[in-house]
Amino acid sequence: xxxxxxxxxxxxxxxxxxxxxxxxxxxxxxxxxxxxxxxxxxxxxxxxxxxxxxxxxxxxxxxxxxxxxxxxxxxxxxxxxxxxxxxxxxxxxxxxxxxxxxxxxxxxxxxxxxxxxxxxxxxxxxxxxxxxxxxxxxxxxxxxxxxxxxxxxxxxxxxxxxxxxxxxxxxxxxxxxxxxxxxxxxxxxxxxxxxxxxxxxxxxxxxxxxxxxxxxxxxxxxxxxxxxxxxxxxxxxxxxxxxxxxxxxxxxxxxxxxxxxxxxxxxxxxxxxxxxxxxxxxxxxxxxxxxxxxxxxxxxxxxxxxxxxxxxxxxxxxxxxxxxxxxxxxxxxxxxxxxxxxxxxxxxxxxxxxxxxxxxxxxxxxxxxxxxxxxxxxxxxxxxxxxxxxxxxxxxxxxxxxxxxxxxxxxxxxxxxxxxxxxxxxx
Amino acid sequence: xxxxxxxxxxxxxxxxxxxxxxxxxxxxxxxxxxxxxxxxxxxxxxxxxxxxxxxxxxxxxxxxxxxxxxxxxxxxxxxxxxxxxxxxxxxxxxxxxxxxxxxxxxxxxxxxxxxxxxxxxxxxxxxxxxxxxxxxxxxxxxxxxxxxxxxxxxxxxxxxxxxxxxxxxxxxxxxxxxxxxxxxxxxxxxxxxxxxxxxxxxxxxxxxxxxxxxxxxxxxxxxxxxxxxxxxxxxxxxxxxxxxxxxxxxxxxxxxxxxxxxxxxxxxxxxxxxxxxxxxxxx
Amino acid sequence: xxxxxxxxxxxxxxxxxxxxxxxxxxxxxxxxxxxxxxxxxxxxxxxxxxxxxxxxxxxxxxxxxxxxxxxxxxxxxxxxxxxxxxxxxxxxxxxxxxxxxxxxxxxxxxxxxxxxxxxxxxxxxxxxxxxxxxxxxxxxxxxxxxxxxxxxxxxxxxxxxxxxxxxxxxxxxxxxxxxxxxxxxxxxxxxxxxxxxxxxxxxxx
Numbered sequence: 028x029x030x031x032x033x034x035x036x037x038x039x040x041x042x043x044x045x046x047x048x049x050x051x052x053x054x055x056x057x058x059x060x061x062x063x064x065x066x067x068x069x070x071x072x073x074x075x076x077x078x079x080x081x082x083x084x085x086x087x088x089x090x091x092x093x094x095x096x097x098x099x100x101x102x103x104x105x106x107x108x109x110x111x112x113x114x115x116x117x118x119x120x121x122x123x124x125x126x127x128x129x130x131x132x133x134x135x136x137x138x139x140x141x142x143x144x145x146x147x148x149x150x151x152x153x154x155x156x157x158x159x160x161x162x163x164x165x166x167x168x169x170x171x172x173x174x175x176x177x178x179x180x181x182x183x184x185x186x187x188x189x190x191x192x193x194x195x196x197x198x199x200x201x202x203x204x205x206x207x208x209x210x211x212x213x214x215x216x217x218x219x220x221x222x223x224x225x226x227x228x229x230x231x232x233x234x235x236x237x238x239x240x241x242x243x244x245x246x247x248x249x250x251x252x253x254x255x256x257x258x259x260x261x262x263x264x265x266x267x268x269x270x271x272x273x274x275x276x277x278x279x280x281x282x283x284x285x286x287x288x289x290x291x292x293x294x295x296x297x298x299x300x301x302x303x304x305x306x307x308x309x310x311x312x313x314x315x316x317x318x319x320x321x322x323x324x325x326x327x328x329x330x331x332x333x334x335x336x337x338x339x340x341x342x343x344x345x346x347x348x349x350x351x352x353x354x355x356x357x358x359x360x361x362x363x364x365x366x367x368x369x370x371x372x373x374x375x376x377x378x379x380x381x382x383x384x385x386x387x388x389x390x391x392x393x394x395x396x397x398x399x400x401x402x403x404x405x406x407x408x409x410x411x412x413x414x415x416x417x418x419x420x421x422x423x424x425x426x427x428x429x430x431x432x433x434x435x436x437x438x439x440x441x442x443x444x445x446x447x448x449x450x451x452x453x454x
Numbered sequence: 455x456x457x458x459x460x461x462x463x464x465x466x467x468x469x470x471x472x473x474x475x476x477x478x479x480x481x482x483x484x485x486x487x488x489x490x491x492x493x494x495x496x497x498x499x500x501x502x503x504x505x506x507x508x509x510x511x512x513x514x515x516x517x518x519x520x521x522x523x524x525x526x527x528x529x530x531x532x533x534x535x536x537x538x539x540x541x542x543x544x545x546x547x548x549x550x551x552x553x554x555x556x557x558x559x560x561x562x563x564x565x566x567x568x569x570x571x572x573x574x575x576x577x578x579x580x581x582x583x584x585x586x587x588x589x590x591x592x593x594x595x596x597x598x599x600x601x602x603x604x605x606x607x608x609x610x611x612x613x614x615x616x617x618x619x620x621x622x623x624x625x626x627x628x629x630x631x632x633x634x635x636x637x638x639x640x641x642x643x644x645x646x647x648x649x650x651x652x653x654x655x656x657x658x659x660x661x662x663x664x665x666x667x668x669x670x671x672x673x674x675x676x677x678x679x680x681x682x683x684x685x686x687x688x689x690x691x692x693x694x695x696x697x698x699x700x701x702x703x704x705x706x707x708x709x710x711x712x713x714x715x716x717x718x719x720x721x722x723x724x725x726x727x728x729x730x731x732x733x734x735x736x737x
Numbered sequence: 738x739x740x741x742x743x744x745x746x747x748x749x750x751x752x753x754x755x756x757x758x759x760x761x762x763x764x765x766x767x768x769x770x771x772x773x774x775x776x777x778x779x780x781x782x783x784x785x786x787x788x789x790x791x792x793x794x795x796x797x798x799x800x801x802x803x804x805x806x807x808x809x810x811x812x813x814x815x816x817x818x819x820x821x822x823x824x825x826x827x828x829x830x831x832x833x834x835x836x837x838x839x840x841x842x843x844x845x846x847x848x849x850x851x852x853x854x855x856x857x858x859x860x861x862x863x864x865x866x867x868x869x870x871x872x873x874x875x876x877x878x879x880x881x882x883x884x885x886x887x888x889x890x891x892x893x894x895x896x897x898x899x900x901x902x903x904x905x906x907x908x909x910x911x912x913x914x915x916x917x918x919x920x921x922x923x924x925x926x927x928x929x930x931x932x933x934x935x936x937x938x939x940x941x942x
Contacts, residue, residue: 068733089797090797093797093800096800096801097804107536107537110537110608110609111804111806113700114537114699114700114805115804115805115806115807116800116804116805117796117799117800117802117804117805118796118797118799119800120703120704121704121707121796122796122797122800265733269729270729270730270733273722273725273726273728273729273730273779274726274730276722276725276726276782276786277722277723277726279722280715280719281719283715283718283789284712284715284716284719287708287711287712287715288708288712290708291704291705291707291708291711291712292509292705294704300612300613300614300615300617301613303609303612303613303697304605304609304613313655330474331470331471332477332478333470333473333474333477343470347467350463350467354460354463357456357460360456360457361456361457361460363457399487400478400482400487401482403478404478407471407472407474407478408471408472408475410467410468410471411467411468411469411471411475414463414464414467414468414471415464415468417460417464418460418461418463418465418467418468419461419464419465422457422460445734539806539809541805581809582806582809582810714785714788714789714792718785718786718789721778721782721785722782724778724782725778725779725781725782725783728776728778728779
């Protein structure tokens with residue numbers, strides 16, 4: 028779209044010519060994800076995860092619409108209606124397991140997508156807007172996933188709803204009225220269940236809208252690439268179709284292979300057994316944990332155990348948890364290094380692989396563990412590193428680091444890469 | 455400006471977390487948290503070899519039928535099976551007539567209304583009914599069981615970690631509390647109405663050993679001897695089926711899906727190499 | 738340039754592989770076999786994607802069919818021992834009203850008197866009842882016009898001009914054999930599949 032050598036859409040027959048003059052939708056698709064979109068030729072498999080996230084969203088929307096045909100959002104029958112889906116509805120068990128595990132697949136894909144962006148500096152100018160819209164999508168996804176987990180109305184659903192809305196209760200003065208307003212009552216009940224269902228159905232379509240903006244914003248500068256060097260000539264790019272549709276095909280097949288393995292052979296592995304116990308407001312599970320994709324944030328929330336003078340620890344935890352996501356919005360101005368790709372940043376690279384990545388994994392591990400020692404101390408140290416990494420270390424690295432020399436162009440990088448490996452002659 | 459603000463915020467969060475961690479570590483060293491009885495004595499479920507384990511596992515119909523018998527004659531006195539209908543027993547290999555008989559002879563009856571007076575009453579269940587509960591409501595269940603409601607068992611094997619093995623281990627795990635427990639944690643000893651079982655989360659449960667004598671249930675001809683072990687295993691298998699009746703369809707569909715997707719992945723890799731052949735050659 | 742080349746290859750590939758499929762797939766090992774086989778993979782991958790999509794779409798469509806609990810209630814047993822001659826009961830079959838009527842000898846005679854040739858939907862009482870149980874008229878309580886519930890089953894309801902059932906929505910009159918005699922309804926009240934499992938119990942469906 029943005030490069031002068033992009034292929035132009037040429038309607039091939041009378042009908043497409045007619046359509047092109049009135050509603051140029053085929054042209055739009057051609058330029059967005061077709062042969063009319065020139066893409067750097069050196070994208071690796073980490074660049075598959077944007078398309079995979081779109082696939083995961085579509086899986087969730089389709090299976091979700093189907094489940095909504097059988098689910099009943101009413102406290103006394105919600106749990107039973109899910110069991111009805113599992114036992115009596117034709118292929119209901121398949122659809123529900125696909126939806127539940129589809130959420131996990133969606134987060135696996137999106138986390139990989141985010142870390143791809145973090146390593147390759149995809150948040151840097153001129154792609155800040157792409158990054159910001161992506162974060163909005165991530166926040167919407169978290170809200171959607173949380174509300175979806177409440178719907179089966181099991182023990183974890185109920186207590187998760189209670190704990191998460193309780194976070195708002197930590198806000199001084201207005202906290203409790205806000206919590207009561209969110210729940211439509213003093214504890215999660217029908218009112219909360221119904222509004223969560225309504226919003227859980229709505230938000231995916233909002234996500235879809237923001238995804239369109241995300242892709243739109245991406246197409247202004249065009250896709251980034253593993254070298255971080257901008258496209259200079261036609262030689263640096265290939266048309267999205269068929270080159271990247273073929274490469275994404277490999278990713279999609281691998282995605283569905285993992286997805287099917289989960290759905291058919293370990294459908295409850297990523298869930299919590301307590302959610303097969305119907306919600307009981309009179310009895311709290313021994314160990315309340317959210318779904319795995321919230322564990323790092325849950326660990327940060329629980330890491331604050333000591334009041335800071337007049338600020339209670341509970342409020343600090345809530346602020347820190349929200350801050351841990353919101354700080355990502357400031358990333359384009361925190362990491363000021365002119366070099367995008369982590370490949371050419373020796374110091375950044377060390378802190379990424381030996382600091383940030385293990386830190387988030389440790390946080391996830393602590394978030395899923397009970398709130399007792401040594402997990403609390405470990406999560407405090409890991410949380411401290413998390414904030415330090417983004418707010419202190421990254422700005423300093425950007426100042427002190429001497430990056431490696433960048434290749435002159437993408438093509439040069441590709442050629443250098445291939446020089447080392449013996450080439451197979453084309454068949 | 456942004457970077458100065460970020461630096462201060464980062465310093466605050468990270469600094470306070472480090473302070474908290476140091477305080478926590480100090481407390482941990484000076485006053486190490488006491489070990490609880492559960493931490494020391496709770497055991498994870500035993501390893502059990504069920505026919506439905508593994509990616510190609512299937513239910514053993516004869517075992518499920520024996521498990522149903524144990525459930526009906528022992529468990530059903532106190533436990534409900536809310537989400538299962540009599541008609542579902544056709545999946546255990548029973549004919550339509552047999553299912554009808556099982557429903558008719560079930561120890562509990564289905565709540566109903568007297569068509570002449572409108573009074574609440576009960577009737578014999580029919581195949582389309584859900585399994586009737588032994589107690590009319592939670593209050594009745596609580597009153598009859600020393601204030602402890604016997605939980606519904608439809609989903610029990612999915613509501614516990616390693617559920618099938620858990621049910622088996624719990625049923626065969628009743629024992630006298632170890633002497634060490636009395637010495638170290640006298641408050642964790644079973645009371646008058648609770649019973650020691652290391653497979654239960656907090657070691658003492660209200661239910662007395664339901665399977666206590668070999669031959670408690672009389673199995674039909676050709677069946678294995680109804681030892682406590684065998685009965686526990688059979689009823690654990692039955693409760694796995696009640697929780698996951700579609701397990702066989704799921705694994706069968708999964709095998710086909712995974713084989714299909716492996717071939718698909720291979721073809722996609724082929725198509726990818728194929729389409730990129732000219733680009734790779736140029737490079 | 739690349740794009741056109743790519744497209745042309747895919748297109749010719751589709752044509753060629755189709756041709757090779759229809760002709761003789763064994764010849765695909767010749768000189769141009771390499772090219773053909775490679776393009777065949779593209780087509781095969783796309784076809785697999787299509788097959789996969791269809792096999793996932795099928796359960797997603799099938800889920801709208803009646804679920805197991807609904808199908809299990811597709812047959813109903815009715816005890817008719819308490820229905821006196823001249824009385825009828827309304828019961829439920831597949832979530833719709835079912836009329837079971839114990840005809841009096843007079844009603845049977847009235848129904849048999851009518852020559853079937855005069856009827857809009859020619860059927861005799863015998864066609865509409867079970868052999869040996871001519872006094873038991875079992876019909877759906879659903880008017881064949883637009884699906885309202887006709888009157889006449891419960892005591893005191895209007896039975897219409899022919900002493901059977903009367904649909905108040907658009908004025909269809911049914912006789913004592915449940916046959917349409919007057920009004921807009923096109924056919925007789927539907928007789929569901931049923932059988933006597935004992936002299937006093939019928940199994941519908």
